[in-house]
Amino acid sequence: MVAVSREEIELYLNNVGKRGLNTLSTLGKLKPFVNLMDSEVGFALVGDMVNRYDELLNKVSDLTATEAEKIECKVTKTFLMNIATRLDQYTKSVQEIKKPR
DSSP: OOOOOHHHHHHHHHHHGGGGHHHHHHHHHHHHHHHHHHSHHHHHHHHHHHHHHHHHHHHHHTTOOOHHHHHHHHHHHHHHHHHHHHHHHHHHHHHHHHSOO
16 A cells, blocks of 8 residues: 655645544554554455355355355455445545645
């Protein structure tokens, strides 16, 4: 993921003032999550989840999924959507800070 330098943060806060604290708070809260996703282990875990979701989705669309597999498919989709949402929030916050003013 894209990093933000101290200088970029200082420039951002000088330009937007205290209202920029919310953006910085979002970055701070999501940074540990992003660090995990950038790691080899985190990347592998998400890759495994995507592969499992693909398998389950194929079973659901083929009408061969058990009730447990249908539930697992929904849970896995929710998990992956939560990951996507957090990464999107982080990316938007970084873009807000890096946006030329």
